[in-house]
Amino acid sequence: MEKKRERSVPFTGSAYFKRNIGTIIGLILLIIIVSISTPKFMTSSNLLNLLKSNSVNAIICCGMLLAILMGEIDISVGSTVGLTGVIGAYMITNLNAPVWLTVISCLAVGALVGTVNGFAVAYLQVPAFVATLATQCIGRGLTEIISGGVTIRVRNAAYTGLGNLSIGGVSIIIVYAAVILIATWVLLNKTRFGYYIYALGGNKTAARYSGVNVKKYNMLPYILIGLLCGVGGIVWSARLGSAAATLGNGFEMDAIAAVVIGGTSMSGGVGTVGGTFIGILIIGVITNGLNLMGINSFWQGVFKGIIIMVAVVIDVFKKSRSRQQ
Numbered sequence: 001m002e003k004k005r006e007r008s009v010p011f012t013g014s015a016y017f018k019r020n021i022g023t024i025i026g027l028i029l030l031i032i033i034v035s036i037s038t039p040k041f042m043t044s045s046n047l048l049n050l051l052k053s054n055s056v057n058a059i060i061c062c063g064m065l066l067a068i069l070m071g072e073i074d075i076s077v078g079s080t081v082g083l084t085g086v087i088g089a090y091m092i093t094n095l096n097a098p099v100w101l102t103v104i105s106c107l108a109v110g111a112l113v114g115t116v117n118g119f120a121v122a123y124l125q126v127p128a129f130v131a132t133l134a135t136q137c138i139g140r141g142l143t144e145i146i147s148g149g150v151t152i153r154v155r156n157a158a159y160t161g162l163g164n165l166s167i168g169g170v171s172i173i174i175v176y177a178a179v180i181l182i183a184t185w186v187l188l189n190k191t192r193f194g195y196y197i198y199a200l201g202g203n204k205t206a207a208r209y210s211g212v213n214v215k216k217y218n219m220l221p222y223i224l225i226g227l228l229c230g231v232g233g234i235v236w237s238a239r240l241g242s243a244a245a246t247l248g249n250g251f252e253m254d255a256i257a258a259v260v261i262g263g264t265s266m267s268g269g270v271g272t273v274g275g276t277f278i279g280i281l282i283i284g285v286i287t288n289g290l291n292l293m294g295i296n297s298f299w300q301g302v303f304k305g306i307i308i309m310v311a312v313v314i315d316v317f318k319k320s321r322s323r324q325q
Contacts, residue, residue, distance in 0.1 A: 023262060023278040030282060034289035041292055048171070054284035055177035056081070056232045057254050058277070062184040063225030064255040065276050069188075070221060071201045071268025072121060072128040075252045077229050079139030080113045082248030084233030086143050089152040089243035092159045099158045107230040113139065114226020118219030136252075144245045151244040154237065163239030173235055180228065185273040197221060201268025250301070257304045258283045260311040282307075 034041050041047075060077050067074045084106040091097040091105060113135055120131035154160055165172040188194035196217045199207040208214045232251075237243040262279030264271030283304065290300055 023275060023282065027278055027282050027285070030285050030289075034285055034292075037289065038292040041289060046288070046292070048174075050284050050288045051174050051177075052171045053288070054280055055171070055173040056236050057251065057258065057283065058177040058280050059180050059228050059232045059235070060251055060255045061258045061276050061280055062180050062273070063221075063228040064252075064259050065184065065264060065271060065273065066197060066221040067128070067225060068256075068259050068264050068266060069197050069201045069268055069271050070218060071204075071266075072218075073256070074117060074132045074222065074225050075129065075256075076113065076117060076132040076136040076139060077225065077232075077255055078248040078251035078253075079136045079143065080110055080226060080229035080248070081233045081236060081251055082143045082243075082245070083113070083139045083146075084110050084230045085237035085243045085247045086147045086152065086233075086245065088159070088234050089154050089237050090146055092154050092156045093152055099156065099162075102159065103162075103234055106234050107227055110226040110228070110230025110233065111223055112226065113229070114223040115219075117226070118222030121222065122215040122218035140245075143247070147243065147245045149245055151242050153242050155241075160238050160241045163235045163237075164241075173239060176231070176235060180231070181273060181277060188273060193217070193220070198269055201265075201270070203269075253301070253304060253308075254283055257308050257311075260308055266312055 031041075060081065064074060064077060087109055088102050088106045091102040092099070097105075117128075117132050117135055120126040120134075121128045124131075163173055167175055188197065196207065196212050199210070199212055200214065200217060204214055233248070236247065258279035259271070259276050260266060260279070261282055262272070262275035262277070264276065286303055286307075287300055290297070290303070
């Protein structure tokens with residue numbers, strides 16, 4: 001199978017900086033602008049809060065990266081985070097379930113949503129946007145039903161500790177995100193699974209003729225995405241100590257924005273974990289900076305939408321130039 005494939009690279013080294021120089025420069029300029037606009041930005045407490053606030057997005061982005069690398073999409077991630085978070089809060093508060101059972105149940109629900117998405121896309125040939133839009137609607141409906149439209153408060157210290165403990169002064173949520181980012185890098189760079197993900201995104205027909213079980217490897221990433229959303233739901237509800245029907249709203253937009261800004265092609269086959277990490281930081285700095293400057297939160301969606309549009313246009317322009325060469 002002849003295929004040009006851009007793979008993820010480590011977080012250090014000249015290859016990483018060369019490949020992601022554009023997003024790195026953009027991040028640096030953004031940090032300078034926000035730092036000048038508000039001196040509170042560069043304080044250690046705010047920087048740690050920035051990392052903590054974007055850790056769940058980082059976890060979800062690892063899943064979104066898998067989908068987009070295949071040339072697919074998953075817009076149900078936000079609703080899956082909300083559904084698993086509400087289920088976790090409900091089991092702990094209303095059913096007095098043990099923490100271990102609650103965690104397993106939330107992960108199982110996330111995996112189930114991913115399985116439904118993956119089966120619909122891979123085996124039923126339903127377009128990914130349509131399949132995940134359907135599960136998004138189902139997830140939001142179930143979240144409303146389970147929560148009863150009210151916020152579920154969690155007072156179980158063992159459960160809330162999953163999102164509020166610290167290790168050496170660093171929030172455990174940041175540790176979760178770091179571990180999952182590294183694991184995703186290993187998965188994409190050091191395993192056959194990762195090779196197949198890039199192959200599917202590059203050319204599904206070529207991958208099929210090369211012996212890749214296209215349906216299987218088109219479905220498996222969606223299960224992983226569901227699991228990661230389950231982790232995100234548990235962590236976010238634990239951190240807040242509560243869960244409402246609105247939990248996870250807009251998370252899919254942040255994840256897509258970060259992955260695309262990080263240089264992942266929407267047509268699949270090209271993208272890196274390192275670039276996605278930079279995209280996560282860019283989204284985080286924008287959100288944090290606007291909050292510190294007291295700008296209406298509604299503008300955040302406007303800026304993110306513009307950034308996604310610009311990133312996609314740049315990707316299309318790059319592909320057009322490569323075809324002409």
